[in-house]
Amino acid sequence: MAIKEFRTEDLAPEDRFPSWFEMASSTHVPSWIRSDSEADFEASVRVLDCAGVQISALTHPTVRAERTARLIRQCDPEVYLFQFMVRGGGGLTQNGRNAVFDANHFVIIDSSQPYQGWRSAENGVNEAVVVQVSRASLGLRSALVERLAAAPFSAKEGIGAVLAGHLTELVKNAGDYTRADTVALGAVTVDLIAAACAHQVDATDRLSPEARQRALLALIHRFIHDRLVSLRLPKRGPRAPGSAAFAPLRTPPPHDGPASGFGI
Numbered sequence: 001m002a003i004k005e006f007r008t009e010d011l012a013p014e015d016r017f018p019s020w021f022e023m024a025s026s027t028h029v030p031s032w033i034r035s036d037s038e039a040d041f042e043a044s045v046r047v048l049d050c051a052g053v054q055i056s057a058l059t060h061p062t063v064r065a066e067r068t069a070r071l072i073r074q075c076d077p078e079v080y081l082f083q084f085m086v087r088g089g090g091g092l093t094q095n096g097r098n099a100v101f102d103a104n105h106f107v108i109i110d111s112s113q114p115y116q117g118w119r120s121a122e123n124g125v126n127e128a129v130v131v132q133v134s135r136a137s138l139g140l141r142s143a144l145v146e147r148l149a150a151a152p153f154s155a156k157e158g159i160g161a162v163l164a165g166h167l168t169e170l171v172k173n174a175g176d177y178t179r180a181d182t183v184a185l186g187a188v189t190v191d192l193i194a195a196a197c198a199h200q201v202d203a204t205d206r207l208s209p210e211a212r213q214r215a216l217l218a219l220i221h222r223f224i225h226d227r228l229v230s231l232r233l234p235k236r237g238p239r240a241p242g243s244a245a246f247a248p249l250r251t252p253p254p255h256d257g258p259a260s261g262f263g264i
Helices: 013-027 069-074 142-146 158-172 179-200 209-231
Strands: 002-007 032-034 044-050 053-060 063-067 079-087 089-094 097-102 105-110 115-120 126-134
Touching: 002 013, 013 044, 044 158, 044 179, 053 158, 053 179, 079 158, 089 105, 097 105, 105 115, 105 142, 105 158, 115 126, 126 158, 126 179, 142 179, 158 179
Parallel strands: none
Antiparallel strands: 002 044, 032 063, 044 053, 053 126, 063 115, 079 105, 079 126, 089 097, 089 115
């Protein structure tokens, strides 16, 4: 798996924010970002490429961000930024909606629409995982997904908990996966995101049969995993859904190609 990593702790304090901003802008959808901690900005970025699905693990202090209409005209890969808030909280204004959310929630940003947002730190750190997927790859009508822009939902239950567990393990074990694994993991990630979105808007019937089947298998894996943990028994068989062992049931069609996306 292709991995890019960047940490500001290796730089002089005055170089940290400008270098982090340059790196984030070059690998993600551009937005204007400011922080009260720019004088000594402690942050990290880890970018994973899963066969065209970009997954970023981010840590940083409190920041404010804005993606303007001008920035959209300059660069718009037409992607959704699917964010899993791990630590800290945030707020987002997009499509006429205002949302405030905390850890263990998902929120979606549409790269084609202006937005303003902020992220707050817990004990100095905000931590999130951001998945960038093209509109076409989800297999859902844009109108359905856009209903979820700036509409947070829980990562603690149902398919949301499955997706959160998958992303957590994927980021944790990224260095262990082979090139072949990344194709499977990219397909599973997109299917789980599509299933989570469809569930939120009561549109699971719009999913492909393969996506529905993979989502069901992921729920079964999650149930078995939770039962084993509750019984304090050793796990046997396939790893949790986030592992390379949870492979797709078919060879997926190629996605629209890699694109970067960084929403705040």
